[in-house]
Amino acid sequence: MSSPAVPRGSGRDAITRAARESFAERGYHGSSIRDIAARAGLSLSALYHWHSGKQELLTALIEESTAEYFRRCDEALRTAGDDPAARLGALVRATVEYRVSRQVESTIAASEWRNLDPADRERLDGLRAAASRLWADIVADGVARGAFACEHPDDARRAIVAACNAIAHWYEPEQGYEPDQGDEPDRGLAVPDLVDRYTAIALRVVDCR
Amino acid sequence: MSSPAVPRGSGRDAITRAARESFAERGYHGSSIRDIAARAGLSLSALYHWHSGKQELLTALIEESTAEYFRRCDEALRTAGDDPAARLGALVRATVEYRVSRQVESTIAASEWRNLDPADRERLDGLRAAASRLWADIVADGVARGAFACEHPDDARRAIVAACNAIAHWYEPEQGYEPDQGDEPDRGLAVPDLVDRYTAIALRVVDCR
Amino acid sequence: MSSPAVPRGSGRDAITRAARESFAERGYHGSSIRDIAARAGLSLSALYHWHSGKQELLTALIEESTAEYFRRCDEALRTAGDDPAARLGALVRATVEYRVSRQVESTIAASEWRNLDPADRERLDGLRAAASRLWADIVADGVARGAFACEHPDDARRAIVAACNAIAHWYEPEQGYEPDQGDEPDRGLAVPDLVDRYTAIALRVVDCR
Amino acid sequence: MSSPAVPRGSGRDAITRAARESFAERGYHGSSIRDIAARAGLSLSALYHWHSGKQELLTALIEESTAEYFRRCDEALRTAGDDPAARLGALVRATVEYRVSRQVESTIAASEWRNLDPADRERLDGLRAAASRLWADIVADGVARGAFACEHPDDARRAIVAACNAIAHWYEPEQGYEPDQGDEPDRGLAVPDLVDRYTAIALRVVDCR
DNA sequence: TATGAATGAGAGTTCATTCAT
DNA sequence: CATGAATGAACTCTCATTCAT
Numbered sequence: 011m012s013s014p015a016v017p018r019g020s021g022r023d024a025i026t027r028a029a030r031e032s033f034a035e036r037g038y039h040g041s042s043i044r045d046i047a048a049r050a051g052l053s054l055s056a057l058y059h060w061h062s063g064k065q066e067l068l069t070a071l072i073e074e075s076t077a078e079y080f081r082r083c084d085e086a087l088r089t090a091g092d093d094p095a096a097r098l099g100a101l102v103r104a105t106v107e108y109r110v111s112r113q114v115e116s117t118i119a120a121s122e123w124r125n126l127d128p129a130d131r132e133r134l135d136g137l138r139a140a141a142s143r144l145w146a147d148i149v150a151d152g153v154a155r156g157a158f159a160c161e162h163p164d165d166a167r168r169a170i171v172a173a174c175n176a177i178a179h180w181y182e183p184e185q186g187y188e189p190d191q192g193d194e195p196d197r198g199l200a201v202p203d204l205v206d207r208y209t210a211i212a213l214r215v216v217d218c219r
Numbered sequence: 220m221s222s223p224a225v226p227r228g229s230g231r232d233a234i235t236r237a238a239r240e241s242f243a244e245r246g247y248h249g250s251s252i253r254d255i256a257a258r259a260g261l262s263l264s265a266l267y268h269w270h271s272g273k274q275e276l277l278t279a280l281i282e283e284s285t286a287e288y289f290r291r292c293d294e295a296l297r298t299a300g301d302d303p304a305a306r307l308g309a310l311v312r313a314t315v316e317y318r319v320s321r322q323v324e325s326t327i328a329a330s331e332w333r334n335l336d337p338a339d340r341e342r343l344d345g346l347r348a349a350a351s352r353l354w355a356d357i358v359a360d361g362v363a364r365g366a367f368a369c370e371h372p373d374d375a376r377r378a379i380v381a382a383c384n385a386i387a388h389w390y391e392p393e394q395g396y397e398p399d400q401g402d403e404p405d406r407g408l409a410v411p412d413l414v415d416r417y418t419a420i421a422l423r424v425v426d427c428r
Numbered sequence: 429m430s431s432p433a434v435p436r437g438s439g440r441d442a443i444t445r446a447a448r449e450s451f452a453e454r455g456y457h458g459s460s461i462r463d464i465a466a467r468a469g470l471s472l473s474a475l476y477h478w479h480s481g482k483q484e485l486l487t488a489l490i491e492e493s494t495a496e497y498f499r500r501c502d503e504a505l506r507t508a509g510d511d512p513a514a515r516l517g518a519l520v521r522a523t524v525e526y527r528v529s530r531q532v533e534s535t536i537a538a539s540e541w542r543n544l545d546p547a548d549r550e551r552l553d554g555l556r557a558a559a560s561r562l563w564a565d566i567v568a569d570g571v572a573r574g575a576f577a578c579e580h581p582d583d584a585r586r587a588i589v590a591a592c593n594a595i596a597h598w599y600e601p602e603q604g605y606e607p608d609q610g611d612e613p614d615r616g617l618a619v620p621d622l623v624d625r626y627t628a629i630a631l632r633v634v635d636c637r
Numbered sequence: 638m639s640s641p642a643v644p645r646g647s648g649r650d651a652i653t654r655a656a657r658e659s660f661a662e663r664g665y666h667g668s669s670i671r672d673i674a675a676r677a678g679l680s681l682s683a684l685y686h687w688h689s690g691k692q693e694l695l696t697a698l699i700e701e702s703t704a705e706y707f708r709r710c711d712e713a714l715r716t717a718g719d720d721p722a723a724r725l726g727a728l729v730r731a732t733v734e735y736r737v738s739r740q741v742e743s744t745i746a747a748s749e750w751r752n753l754d755p756a757d758r759e760r761l762d763g764l765r766a767a768a769s770r771l772w773a774d775i776v777a778d779g780v781a782r783g784a785f786a787c788e789h790p791d792d793a794r795r796a797i798v799a800a801c802n803a804i805a806h807w808y809e810p811e812q813g814y815e816p817d818q819g820d821e822p823d824r825g826l827a828v829p830d831l832v833d834r835y836t837a838i839a840l841r842v843v844d845c846r
Numbered sequence: 847t848a849t850g851a852a853t854g855a856g857a858g859t860t861c862a863t864t865c866a867t
Numbered sequence: 868c869a870t871g872a873a874t875g876a877a878c879t880c881t882c883a884t885t886c887a888t
Contacts (some may be wrong), residue, residue, distance in 0.1 A: 061880075172384070453751075543664075587803070590796075
């Protein structure tokens with residue numbers, strides 16, 4: 011009847027995309043796989059042809075996104091040298107860029123973590139803890155070397171991470187569809203500028219000399 | 220037959236409590252009204268005797284919690300005088316105290332906001348925006364009067380709010396059940412100390428002179 | 429609209445009855461719980477109000493029927509005295525009466541045994557083996573005491589049991605709805621007569637002197 | 638990629654074999670056509686290339702097996718002479734040999750008969766009735782000629798048939814994989830011996846002089 | 847020959863809710 | 868006040884089958 015919205019053979023991506031949208035809008039438990047399949051322009055059965063179920067859709071999404079975050083952190087720190095401020099800035103940059111480029115996925119990861127199945131959650135909890143350690147080590151090092159003067163490094167770290175993460179909740183990309191709707195001054199802020207701003211904030215939070 | 224877990228007449232509260240627990244653990248869509256009734260030690264029908272439905276349980280919880288936040292902000296600002304730093308500190312205190320004393324409810328409010336029914340959501344959106352304005356006005360005022368030197372007041376505001384809000388995700392109250400298990404240095408930190416720490420962070424974020 | 433086929437509160441039995449019918453007609457996997465609920469004149473949800481699921485319907489049916497068989501065997505042997513022929517006759521009577529009075533359930537038990545869930549199956553396998561031993565002991569005893577002259581007691585036992593069990597496949601109770609349709613001479617044979625016939629056969633199979 | 642488990646061109650048989658296994662293990666409605674294809678080491682589409690569907694797999698299996706039973710009965714009776722005992726023995730032999738050599742198929746035929754589609758079922762019902770008549774005629778003849786003294790020929794016939802048919806439920810072929818595991822005395826009994834035993838039983842059941 | 851992609855119908859089960867008492 | 872009984876809609880997932888290549 012109507013021309014098929016999805017070209018033959020490309021069902022997998024269509025479903026992944028639809029799942030991402032639906033999880034973002036309604037949450038995991040609020041999303042029905044019927045809705046996901048419909049969004050993808052496919053039948054319910056096609057979804058099961060490509061994926062093993064609803065849980066797998068969530069797991070794949072979160073896992074891929076979390077892994078990317080780690081890759082970004084790793085790369086950023088590898089080229090950051092030894093200076094605590096530079097290292098802190100590198101991590102801020104990695105986090106901000108991740109939160110902006112993976113705005114939807116990173117938000118889903120944050121809010122639907124508990125809906126991972128236990129085995130996957132445990133595995134990924136490891137990654138999370140490792141990330142937390144990256145931040146903690148840098149702050150501790152900065153304090154130890156007298157670069158950072160903050161009295162409560164753990165709170166500083168948490169504050170910085172929370173601030174960076176929150177970006178995904180409000181940021182709207184540069185070239186939006188409705189540029190005239192300019193009631194939000196930071197709409198369309200370029201990412202490098204955003205990184206600079208949050209790096210500055212982070213350095214103040216740790217009280218960098 | 221079995222001794223009633225719930226004293227007569229206190230059914231309403233028992234249900235409210237059970238709903239709070241369940242929403243916190245599994246989210247709104249992940250919670251079943253049967254599970255809530257069971258947690259409360261009551262029958263499904265008793266739940267409907269006291270409340271009009273699942274939606275109402277969520278709305279009441281979020282509304283009450285959000286209203287309390289506003290009361291706290293209001294009171295804090297009323298006694299804060301005119302100094303920008305003092306006013307910012309007052310708002311930080313109100314927010315931190317709220318996030319700690321209403322740890323569970325405030326988290327639910329944040330994550331289940333989208334599941335409010337449209338009418339309620341719209342109404343409460345107004346409160347949210349008002350809160351955002353409280354913060355924004357204080358920061359703007361501080362910048363205008365030269366008390367705060369930060370270049371990007373909106374980002375500063377967002378960072379502070381995010382940091383304060385995040386407290387609910389990790390804070391564990393003072394008198395825990397296992398005080399010896401001291402592997403988390405900030406476990407059981409007293410609330411006034413917490414307020415001081417986050418006030419200091421906030422002042423650094425706005426670059427207060 | 430139409431008067432309810434099922435009086436309030438009596439849903440449990442209606443469903444049990446419907447499940448028995450459906451399992452008998454179509455087998456376990458061939459029966460849908462939608463069909464079972466419809467046969468019972470109830471909604472799908474009512475089925476789940478009374479039972480925990482399809483599996484439980486099968487298990488309850490088979491378990492109850494199997495237990496009854498054992499009760500019958502037990503009682504029959506308790507009053508049978510010591511004579512091997514009498515004891516064999518007692519077991520034949522118990523089996524025939526069971527197969528006739530529980531015609532449908534016993535057939536389901538036989539054909540759907542493999543669809544029990546593993547835990548239940550294992551438990552009931554114990555009962556089955558015990559029944560087999562009852563038969564085997566009697567035949568062995570009769571042979572040992574020279575009462576039975578058959579050369580292959582295991583085959584004799586199996587033949588007798590198979591013959592008794594098969595009754596459920598063809599027997600039609602005495603007062604049928606259409607007594608004129610007399611093309612089957614044994615239709616409506618009285619149970620005591622049936623017992624006598626099969627007792628005689630059993631005694632010939634073991635070659636009773 | 639992977640070495641094909643199934644040699645080219647032998648797909649048809651592989652599927653028939655797999656269907657037989659699956660129907661035997663799980664029953665018709667409990668078997669999925671996907672599982673059958675997987676067992677056969679073929680794709681779902683290959684199954685449909687060779688067969689027209691699930692129903693046909695069942696029909697073919699039952700039909701072929703039932704036809705073979707008739708061939709065996711026919712042949713056995715053709716060479717059996719006129720003596721009632723010899724003729725009864727011939728039918729016992731045909732049945733036992735069939736039940737042993739087609740152990741799996743004959744069991745499926747018995748238990749899945751109702752799942753044949755109506756047209757096929759009706760046709761094959763004719764064969765069944767004819768078989769029943771073969772037995773009945775022989776018994777009646779023996780009784781009429783004074784060779785068999787049993788009082789209830791129909792019950793005798795049913796008992797004999799049931800006993801022979803039951804063999805398929807317990808018999809284990811001669812050359813098992815673990816011949817030492819001799820806890821079942823009749824394991825591996827040679828077929829001619831089995832035939833002798835059941836012939837003897839049958840003759841006792843009809844009370845042959 | 848043989849395949850991977852796609853489908854509609856239906857499976858068992860759980861949901862929030864209402865009714866009769 | 869409070870209950871057990873009952874419901875219809877929706878859920879995730881599997882089914883046998885067909886299509887396009």
